[in-house]
Amino acid sequence: MKNLYCRLFNHDLIIKNEITKFVKEYTCSQCGKHYTTSDQGELIPLTDKRREINKTLKVLYNKRKKLKQPVY
Numbered sequence: 628m629k630n631l632y633c634r635l636f637n638h639d640l641i642i643k644n645e646i647t648k649f650v651k652e653y654t655c656s657q658c659g660k661h662y663t664t665s666d667q668g669e670l671i672p673l674t675d676k677r678r679e680i681n682k683t684l685k686v687l688y689n690k691r692k693k694l695k696q697p698v699y
Contacts, residue, residue, distance in 0.1 A: 633658045640670075646685045652678075 633639075638655040640662065645651050652673060653662045661673035663681060671677070 630658055633660075638662070644681070646681045647688045650681065650684060652681060 633655060638660065639657050640653040641656050643652045643654045643661070646663075649668070650664050653670070654660070655662070662670045663673045663677050665671045
């Protein structure tokens with residue numbers, strides 16, 4: 628029944644994890660499938676490879692963000 632809802636009305640995505648300003652991980656609240664944004668901005672299924680890429684990207688993004696903060 629949950630898959631039927633998603634087929635008729637599309638997925639009801641909620642943000643699960645914010646990697647950067649533009650890259651996020653989403654979860655469908657109806658069927659539980661996981662998605663992420665690709666490098667071109669499209670929604671694609673979240674695979675193990677993409678999950679590892681997002682994890683590494685988040686570490687690099689946070690390091691860079693920390694270095695850009697001014698020191699008082």
